[in-house]
Amino acid sequence: MLMFALRRLGFVAVVLLVVSIFAFLVPYVTGRDPAREILQSRVAERAPDEEVLEAIREELGLNESLFVQYQRWLGSAVEGDLGYSMVSKEPVGELLVNALQITFLLTTVTLTFSLLVSLPMGALAAARRGGWLDNAIVAVTQTGVAIPEYWLGPLLILLFALTLGLVPSAGLRGPEYLVLPALTLALRPIAYITRISRAAMLDVLSSPYITAARARGLSYAKTVVRHGIRNASLPVLSVFAMWFAGLLGGSVVVEVIFAVPGMGRLMYEGVLNSDIPLIQAGLMTIVALAVVFNVLADLLYTVIDPTVKLRR
Amino acid sequence: MSRTSPADHDVLLRVNELSTWFAKDDQVIKAADEVSFSIKKGEIVGLVGESGSGKTVTARSIARLISPPGKIVGGQVFLGETSLLDLDEDEMNAVRGDRIGMLFQEPRVMLDPTCRVGNQVGEPLRIHRATSKRDAWSTAVGLLRDVEIPDPEERARSYAIDISGGMAQRVMIATALAAEPDLLIADEPTTALDVTVQAQILQLLQQQCRERGMAMLLITHDLGVVAAIADRVLVMYAGQLVAEGTTEEILRGPLHPYTCALVACASLATADGALVTIRPSSEDLGEGCRFYDRCDLHGQAGISDRCRDEMPSLVESRAGRRTRCHAIELGLGEAVGV
Numbered sequence: 071m072l073m074f075a076l077r078r079l080g081f082v083a084v085v086l087l088v089v090s091i092f093a094f095l096v097p098y099v100t101g102r103d104p105a106r107e108i109l110q111s112r113v114a115e116r117a118p119d120e121e122v123l124e125a126i127r128e129e130l131g132l133n134e135s136l137f138v139q140y141q142r143w144l145g146s147a148v149e150g151d152l153g154y155s156m157v158s159k160e161p162v163g164e165l166l167v168n169a170l171q172i173t174f175l176l177t178t179v180t181l182t183f184s185l186l187v188s189l190p191m192g193a194l195a196a197a198r199r200g201g202w203l204d205n206a207i208v209a210v211t212q213t214g215v216a217i218p219e220y221w222l223g224p225l226l227i228l229l230f231a232l233t234l235g236l237v238p239s240a241g242l243r244g245p246e247y248l249v250l251p252a253l254t255l256a257l258r259p260i261a262y263i264t265r266i267s268r269a270a271m272l273d274v275l276s277s278p279y280i281t282a283a284r285a286r287g288l289s290y291a292k293t294v295v296r297h298g299i300r301n302a303s304l305p306v307l308s309v310f311a312m313w314f315a316g317l318l319g320g321s322v323v324v325e326v327i328f329a330v331p332g333m334g335r336l337m338y339e340g341v342l343n344s345d346i347p348l349i350q351a352g353l354m355t356i357v358a359l360a361v362v363f364n365v366l367a368d369l370l371y372t373v374i375d376p377t378v379k380l381r382r
Numbered sequence: 383m384s385r386t387s388p389a390d391h392d393v394l395l396r397v398n399e400l401s402t403w404f405a406k407d408d409q410v411i412k413a414a415d416e417v418s419f420s421i422k423k424g425e426i427v428g429l430v431g432e433s434g435s436g437k438t439v440t441a442r443s444i445a446r447l448i449s450p451p452g453k454i455v456g457g458q459v460f461l462g463e464t465s466l467l468d469l470d471e472d473e474m475n476a477v478r479g480d481r482i483g484m485l486f487q488e489p490r491v492m493l494d495p496t497c498r499v500g501n502q503v504g505e506p507l508r509i510h511r512a513t514s515k516r517d518a519w520s521t522a523v524g525l526l527r528d529v530e531i532p533d534p535e536e537r538a539r540s541y542a543i544d545i546s547g548g549m550a551q552r553v554m555i556a557t558a559l560a561a562e563p564d565l566l567i568a569d570e571p572t573t574a575l576d577v578t579v580q581a582q583i584l585q586l587l588q589q590q591c592r593e594r595g596m597a598m599l600l601i602t603h604d605l606g607v608v609a610a611i612a613d614r615v616l617v618m619y620a621g622q623l624v625a626e627g628t629t630e631e632i633l634r635g636p637l638h639p640y641t642c643a644l645v646a647c648a649s650l651a652t653a654d655g656a657l658v659t660i661r662p663s664s665e666d667l668g669e670g671c672r673f674y675d676r677c678d679l680h681g682q683a684g685i686s687d688r689c690r691d692e693m694p695s696l697v698e699s700r701a702g703r704r705t706r707c708h709a710i711e712l713g714l715g716e717a718v719g720v
Binding site for chain 2 (some may be wrong): 279282284286376
């Protein structure tokens with residue numbers, strides 16, 4: 071177990087190093103001059119003065135070669151210094167932590183709600199395989215997969231915030247502000263997790279060991295509880311981990327629509343402003359989170375299913 | 383091996399015209415067609431026949447473990463005084479694993495991969511005896527010792543992935559024995575195992591039956607298995623019982639042409655060294671004898687029309703010896719050298 075964890079950690083380090091190169095380079099491929107962008111964002115009307123531009127480049131180290139810049143960036147990143155936002159001048163680390171907290175909260179609420187809906191739905195569909203309820207659930211999840219958030223979000227605002235006035239439509243000043251963004255975000259995970267849990271349950275229920283458990287005298291319901299759920303939870307867990315890591319990166323669409331100051335919106339604004347330190351650190355953070363969650367999911371598999379061998 | 387008809391109080395299981403059909407498209411397959419037989423207390427009865435002859439369906443019908451599209455459509459099954467087909471689902475759950483234990487062909491996939499061996503072996507006790515988890519575990523370890531698993535404390539903690547097929551079947555046997563059932567239904571328990579392991583498992587099964595006074599319905603396509611441990615033999619063909627007798631009678635003096643062919647196949651070669659084969663059957667079953675297409679006897683006996691058009695019935699020639707064949711019924715078997 072310990073060796074497995076250590077090896078996975080080594081693997082994580084390699085992945086992060088490779089990703090750091092890409093994250094560092096991404097802002098440069100836009101081909102825009104960050105010094106010019108910054109100057110224009112501060113003094114809008116005047117044509118940029120070459121001397122001032124040069125001073126900015128000097129100050130931010132933009133004149134050095136890319137390799138030196140990368141080294142310097144990575145060095146301070148490892149020490150925990152992610153630099154300062156070019157726009158707000160605030161420390162990038164602080165911006166990211168604040169945004170992550172909010173996105174983490176939104177993700178947790180979204181996925182808890184998704185699981186509460188989709189696990190019973192999936193199990194029910196599997197138990198009633200081929201029946202009208204199963205068909206209905208499959209049809210609904212198929213539709214759910216296809217509905218885009220930029221359409222569902224405004225629709226929910228129109229219905230629940232503007233017409234019915236039940237919940238606020240934008241901002242984040244209390245728990246009730248999370249309702250609509252979480253609902254919007256939950257639709258697709260609900261659809262996917264329902265489908266995977268239905269498939270997993272069907273697979274398990276047709277397994278020989280279920281028949282064997284019935285032959286020992288367990289009722290059908292108890293067989294499902296004692297021998298079905300644990301076995302069916304593995305594929306569900308992997309899809310869940312994928313969604314968790316994915317949503318932690320923040321949803322640009324939902325966070326912009328509902329004015330939630332999370333990761334998605336932070337990155338969106340960073341890109342709009344060519345805020346290079348913010349983009350670089352944000353990308354690294356999102357990737358690191360995804361990788362870490364995958365490793366955690368792998369470790370959790372081995373706890374649930376002894377047949378998952380700890381190798382690689 | 384009493385030749386006399388068993389007194390009723392000796393009978394443990396009585397299956398009476400049990401029929402289980404499978405609906406396939408708009409066709410009905412009579413997987414078990416009016417099957418009747420009985421098993422005495424402590425008796426080992428072999429149920430033989432080729433793949434698809436209805437052995438497994440018959441066995442699972444007794445335990446009512448038939449899932450759609452299969453359906454038990456008629457007949458009666460008595461376990462002691464209890465009419466199993468009349469029980470509701472809860473009452474039937476109380477019978478399974480308690481009074482009837484079951485073994486299956488592929489023991490390893492019959493074990494829940496996420497459940498420790500000891501917990502599975504003890505599960506019947508948890509279900510039927512309301513035994514505490516701790517007590518069930520220690521009983522399970524004892525049962526694993528009974529089925530000759532080395533180092534049972536250690537094995538009880540392992541998972542299906544960690545054990546071999548032969549070991550898994552021993553675990554399944556221990557599980558089936560846990561609640562001390564009266565009847566063990568063993569569906570091809572040695573088919574998937576190595577030849578060397580097969581004999582050990584059979585010996586173990588026979589020994590456990592004798593020690594516990596437990597009866598066993600042993601399903602197999604291997605006459606060698608039957609010869610080794612069965613007291614009596616039932617032969618199934620195309621969903622019907624076609625022959626019944628003591629192991630001695632069936633193996634030494636088979637009457638039904640299908641049984642004759644099976645026995646000849648089992649001894650591998652005829653006197654002149656040629657392998658014996660049975661002609662494959664045609665798909666559609668007519669009104670008459672289901673073995674008609676593959677049988678040589680009706681031609682030799684000169685009763686082909688009757689065999690083709692009229693279903694022979696299972697006729698008792700002497701106590702406990704039954705055969706479903708017109709030629710045998712008419713006493714024509716000997717005339718052509720069967």
